[in-house]
Amino acid sequence: RPGTPFTFHDHPQGPHPWAAEHASWEGPALLQATRAGDRYGAWWFYDRVGETWQQRCLYLNFQAPMVRLADGYATDDHGLDLIVHPDGRREWKDVEDLHGQLAEGRIDEQTVLAVLAETALVLAELDSGDPWWSRWDGWLPDA
Numbered sequence: 001r002p003g004t005p006f007t008f009h010d011h012p013q014g015p016h017p018w019a020a021e022h023a024s025w026e027g028p029a030l031l032q033a034t035r036a037g038d039r040y041g042a043w044w045f046y047d048r049v050g051e052t053w054q055q056r057c058l059y060l061n062f063q064a065p066m067v068r069l070a071d072g073y074a075t076d077d078h079g080l081d082l083i084v085h086p087d088g089r090r091e092w093k094d095v096e097d098l099h100g101q102l103a104e105g106r107i108d109e110q111t112v113l114a115v116l117a118e119t120a121l122v123l124a125e126l127d128s129g130d131p132w133w134s135r136w137d138g139w140l141p142d143a
Contacts, residue, residue: 001029001141009074013106029053029141033133034066039078039118041066042133046141053140058084058133060122062098062115078107078115082122090126 004025008016027045034041041063045056060083064076079097084090098115101107125131 002026007072013104028056031136031139031141032061033136034075035132037065039063039065039115040122041075042131042136044136044139055086055140057086060084062118064111076107078111080115080119082119084126 002025006018006022006024008019029046029048031044031046032041033043039062041061043059043061045059046053047056048054059081062078062080062082064078067074079094079101081093082090083093098107098112102109102112125133
């Protein structure tokens with residue numbers, strides 16, 4: 001939900017770009033689902049419509065595999081995203097961020113190649129018509 005606090009771990013290349021400006025999530029309601037080892041997570045964004053929530057889109061966020069911590073989870077966002085609109089249309093987002101992170105030294109070439117390989121797996125999941133994350137389709141936050 002909006003207002004959920006953020007924390008940012010130390011990173012060898014310096015502070016996370018959001019660390020100084022974002023103490024909490026200030027966007028729409030969000031549900032995130034990830035699987036161990038995957039380099040992406042499935043995120044559903046929801047907008048408040050009157051007294052209820054409405055799904056805005058599915059957002060496939062390419063990131064380092066999620067690591068469980070004593071007080072939460074840790075991952076690194078790789079910048080690249082794939083938006084799947086309710087009508088099924090697909091839209092790549094922040095493609096240049098993957099290159100930018102490489103140029104800044106925040107990720108290495110091996111990571112870029114791993115992320116690009118993961119995009120092929122995600123597209124195959126979508127094309128299957130029954131991706132693993134579809135069990136959450138239709139879920140809505142509590143009013």
